[in-house]
Structures are given as C-alpha cells and as structure tokens.
Amino acid sequence: MRVFPDRMPGRFPVAGLIIVLLLLFMVLPVDLHAKPPKCAVCGERIVGQGFKVDGKHYHPQCFTCAVCGDPLGGKYVKENGTYYHADCYVDRFAPRCDHCGEPIVGNYIEIDGSVYHDTCYKHNFAPICKATGERISGTILQNDWGETIAASNQHLVRDCSACGRFAVLDRSLRLSDDRIICSICRQNAVTREAHGRRLLERTYALLQKQGVEIPVPLNQIELRLVDRDRLDPIAERIGTKDSHGICRYGFESRNNRIVSESYQIYILSYLSEESFISVAAHELFHVWQHAVRADGPSSRILEGGANLAMYAVLDEMEGEYAEYRRDKLFKDPDPVYGDGFRMMHRIYEREGMEGVLRHSIRKNPRPAGQPR
Numbered sequence: 001m002r003v004f005p006d007r008m009p010g011r012f013p014v015a016g017l018i019i020v021l022l023l024l025f026m027v028l029p030v031d032l033h034a035k036p037p038k039c040a041v042c043g044e045r046i047v048g049q050g051f052k053v054d055g056k057h058y059h060p061q062c063f064t065c066a067v068c069g070d071p072l073g074g075k076y077v078k079e080n081g082t083y084y085h086a087d088c089y090v091d092r093f094a095p096r097c098d099h100c101g102e103p104i105v106g107n108y109i110e111i112d113g114s115v116y117h118d119t120c121y122k123h124n125f126a127p128i129c130k131a132t133g134e135r136i137s138g139t140i141l142q143n144d145w146g147e148t149i150a151a152s153n154q155h156l157v158r159d160c161s162a163c164g165r166f167a168v169l170d171r172s173l174r175l176s177d178d179r180i181i182c183s184i185c186r187q188n189a190v191t192r193e194a195h196g197r198r199l200l201e202r203t204y205a206l207l208q209k210q211g212v213e214i215p216v217p218l219n220q221i222e223l224r225l226v227d228r229d230r231l232d233p234i235a236e237r238i239g240t241k242d243s244h245g246i247c248r249y250g251f252e253s254r255n256n257r258i259v260s261e262s263y264q265i266y267i268l269s270y271l272s273e274e275s276f277i278s279v280a281a282h283e284l285f286h287v288w289q290h291a292v293r294a295d296g297p298s299s300r301i302l303e304g305g306a307n308l309a310m311y312a313v314l315d316e317m318e319g320e321y322a323e324y325r326r327d328k329l330f331k332d333p334d335p336v337y338g339d340g341f342r343m344m345h346r347i348y349e350r351e352g353m354e355g356v357l358r359h360s361i362r363k364n365p366r367p368a369g370q371p372r
C-alpha cells in the first residue's frame with residue numbers, strides 16, 4: 001500500500017506576494033518657489049493630488065492598470081515593475097480550474113497536467129474511498145489493484161487473503177484462522193474438496209496444454225483443502241515459504257527401490273477459483289519436479305519453475321485477477337520466488353516451456369525409481 005502519488009498540491013499566491021497598497025496623497029506645492037513634480041506618465045506637472053509610487057509621481061487618473069487601463073486608486077498588485085488591479089491580475093495570470101473554468105487563487109491541485117480548485121477536485125475528481133464510497137479529501141492510500149481508500153478509513157479494511165484487494169471488513173468473510181476473504185472472492189470461493197478437485201483437473205489439463213506432461217495420474221494426487229492453522233505448521237516442517245499451498249512427496253522403498261510414491265497437494269480453503277488455479281499450477285509443477293527427479297538443482301530453479309508454470313496457466317486465463325497475478329510475479333522481490341521466476345521467464349521467452357523443463361532437470365539425474 002502506498003500514498004497515492006500523482007496528485008500535486010500547489011498554490012497561486014496572490015494574497016501573499018502582492019496586494020501592496022498605498023495611499024500616498026500629496027498636496028502640492030508647499031513651497032511656492034518649488035515647482036510641482038511631473039507625472040511619470042503624461043509629463044504634465046501635478047497640481048493638487050497625486051501618487052508617489054516607487055519614487056515616481058503620477059496623476060491619480062494616470063496611474064492605471066496594465067490590463068484594463070482604468071485608474072488604480074489606492075490599491076494595486078505589482079509584478080515585474082507593472083501595476084494591476086488585484087482582480088485584473090488574477091484574471092490575467094492565475095491558473096484556471098479545468099473543471100469550472102474560474103481562476104484559482106490560493107490552494108489548487110494539479111493532476112495529470114490539469115489544475116483544479118481544491119473544492120472542485122474534491123467533489124468531482126478525488127478518488128473514491130472503497131470503504132465508504134465517498135470521495136477522499138485527505139491522504140489517499142492505493143494498493144497494487146489501483147484501489148483507493150482514505151488513510152483515515154484504514155481500520156475499515158484489510159487485504160483480502162485470497163486476492164490482495166482491499167476487503168471491506170463489514171462486507172467480507174472472516175475465517176476462524178483470522179483470514180479475510182473479500183466480497184469478490186467470496187462469490188466463487190473453493191470450500192469443498194469436490195470443487196477443488198474439478199479445478200485441479202482443469203489446471204492439470206492447462207499445464208498439459210502448455211507442454212507440462214506430469215507423469216503421475218491425477219487420481220494419484222491427493223488434494224486437501226486446509227486452513228492457515230493447518231498449512232503453516234506443515235510449511236514450517238518442510239521449510240517452504242509457499243504461502244497458499246504446499247506439495248508433499250512421500251515414498252516407500254525396499255532394497256533401495258521405491259515401491260510406492262504419494263503426492264499430496266494442500267491448498268488453502270476459501271480461495272477464489274482463479275487464485276486456487278494459480279496455486280494449483282504451482283504445486284502441480286512441484287509434482288512434476290518430484291516425478292522426473294528434477295528436485296535438487298536449487299531452490300531458485302524449483303520455485304522459479306513452479307511460478308513459471310503458474311504464469312503459463314495465468315496466461316491462459318482471462319480477467320483482471322490473472323493480469324494482477326502475472327504482474328505480481330514480475331514484481332516479487334523475493335530472491336528465490338521472484339528472481340527464480342524472472343530467470344525461468346527469460347528461458348521461457350527464449351526456448352518456450354520445453355526449455356524451462358530442460359533447465360529444471362539437474363545435470364546428473366537420479367535414476368527413476370531410486371530414492372534420494
């Protein structure tokens with residue numbers, strides 16, 4: 001979350017800089033022998049009343065506004081040696097509000113090259129707070145989805161555990177493990193294993209379409225929907241940072257030969273379908289890695305490859321979640337998951353999925369059927 005960046009406050013400082021005033025009336029002449037001064041404009045001697053401004057003398061009717069030409073009287077604005085009525089100056093030089101067209105005096109907001117009165121901006125252009133639906137007048141916070149909230153309403157939202165959007169608390173689901181599911185993810189949240197199974201099948205097929213042939217039949221891959229309290233201890237035990245899913249591999253061996261293998265995929269319950277599929281793609285790629293003995297090269301290659309598989313599946317999906325998630329992969333600062341993904345993506349761009357699979361297998365693979 002960051003402070004909304006592209007809004008620049010500004011100020012057109014009429015009141016401060018200017019409105020110099022003056023009322024210098026002189027009654028002339030005092031000394032009958034002295035000649036009255038000449039008017040700096042018309043050159044005639046000033047008899048009676050006049051102004052003295054910046055060392056020069058003027059007839060009152062000769063001391064005029066550079067914009068309208070009318071006499072300035074006792075008040076003026078001075079800029080670069082030129083004198084104006086305050087109103088004329090504002091009219092000519094103040095920035096104009098791109099909403100109402102009136103000149104702006106005092107505070108304004110500049111955004112994308114347009115300027116607005118503070119109030120015009122607040123009522124017509126300020127971002128809407130997702131928590132209240134109202135335009136934001138104070139500090140604005142924005143997330144990677146481009147959603148905005150007023151900083152003062154931060155306590156009304158949390159990040160959705162499934163998609164990362166702002167989840168408005170009174171419209172979201174709060175799970176017993178303290179995760180929050182936003183109103184959008186709620187609509188197709190995966191809460192039953194049968195539902196998850198169907199999506200796992202779909203993901204398996206999507207990976208196949210991308211050229212990832214998993215040499216384990218789907219019915220030998222177990223799926224478990226779990227909550228955070230269940231997932232985190234397993235993740236900790238096997239030392240993974242995968243936050244929404246885990247792939248576990250087990251085998252039984254006799255006489256140094258594997259006699260049976262098992263694959264279990266754990267995925268957090270209540271993910272949206274899109275989010276579930278991305279996690280499933282990542283974990284199914286780990287199944288592929290185990291099955292072809294690709295495990296071992298480095299965690300960057302393992303996790304980068306699994307994220308690349310997620311990316312390839314997201315590429316087959318429509319909609320804003322897929323777009324958001326792909327973008328997230330590129331921006332992930334993690335040295336294993338993020339750097340690993342970017343490295344694998346370069347290979348993918350160059351050599352396609354085939355290249356990714358080739359790079360995933362270590363130089364001296366353990367023969368199939370041999371335990372590690």
Ligand SMILES: [Zn+2]
Nearest residue numbers: 039042059062
């Ligand atoms: Zn004059």
Ligand SMILES: [Zn+2]
Nearest residue numbers: 065068085088
């Ligand atoms: Zn004027």
Ligand SMILES: [Zn+2]
Nearest residue numbers: 097100117120
């Ligand atoms: Zn305005």
Ligand SMILES: [Zn+2]
Nearest residue numbers: 160163182185
């Ligand atoms: Zn969500």
Ligand SMILES: [Zn+2]
Nearest residue numbers: 242282303306
């Ligand atoms: Zn992983």
